[in-house]
Structure formats: structure tokens, C-alpha cells
Amino acid sequence: MRRLATITAAAFSLALAGCGGSTAGLLGADLYEQSCAGCHGAAGEGGLGTAVGPGSNAVSLSDEQLAAVIVVGPGSMPAFPRLTDEQIDSLVMYLRELQTP
Numbered sequence: 001m002r003r004l005a006t007i008t009a010a011a012f013s014l015a016l017a018g019c020g021g022s023t024a025g026l027l028g029a030d031l032y033e034q035s036c037a038g039c040h041g042a043a044g045e046g047g048l049g050t051a052v053g054p055g056s057n058a059v060s061l062s063d064e065q066l067a068a069v070i071v072v073g074p075g076s077m078p079a080f081p082r083l084t085d086e087q088i089d090s091l092v093m094y095l096r097e098l099q100t101p
């Protein structure tokens, strides 16, 4: 039982590291790949997280709303408060690219 708890805790920290890892200097596609693709899919097709690609609800969100989602992390999505404005803009631009069929 104890062992299982330890393994679960380790897996959880790994998952967090995978999501949170170092984002310093990353922009656009690289940043999405590192911080978002694990939940939203490499092409925005969704997975653990909602779809954010073509035909998804995210298409109807404004750039400001997309930026706010990234900073605040609604529901079970983690927040990304440490990203710079430049990084957030690059993510919004990259989401728009993914959404263009």
C-alpha cells in the first residue's frame, strides 16, 4: 500500500514536471509542444484536455480570451502564470495556426 502511494506520488510529480518543465526561451510551436501538447494533442486534437484545433470551441474565443485561459488555467487545466507576454502571444498565434484547416 505504502509502496503504491510512493509510486503514485512519483508518477504525479513526473506528470507535473512534464507539464510545467522549463519554458524559458521557448516560443510558439516549441512552447506548445512542451507545455500544452501533452493534454491538447500535437495538432490540438484534444486528449486529457479539450480539443483546441480546427472546429473546436477554442476557435470562437478571442485572442484575449485564449491568453486569459493560458494564464488562469480554467477548471482542471493548470495555470501558466510565469509565461512572459511574448510567450503568451506566441502561443495564441500558434493556436490560430493549428486552427487553420
Ligand code: HEC
Pocket: 019, 032, 035, 036, 037, 038, 039, 040, 048, 049, 050, 051, 052, 056, 057, 058, 066, 069, 070, 074, 075, 076, 077, 078, 080, 091
Ligand atoms: C494538464 C492538462 C493541460 C495542460 C498542460 C494544458 N491544458 Fe489547456 N485545458 C485543459 C483542460 C482540462 C481544459 C478545459 C478546462 C475547463 O474549462 O474545464 C483546457 C482548456 C483550454 C482552452 C480553452 C478551450 C475552450 O474551448 O474553452 C485553451 C485555449 C487551452 N486549454 C489552451 C492551452 C494551452 C495553450 C496550454 C499550454 C500553455 C494548455 N492549454 C495546457 C488541460 C490542459
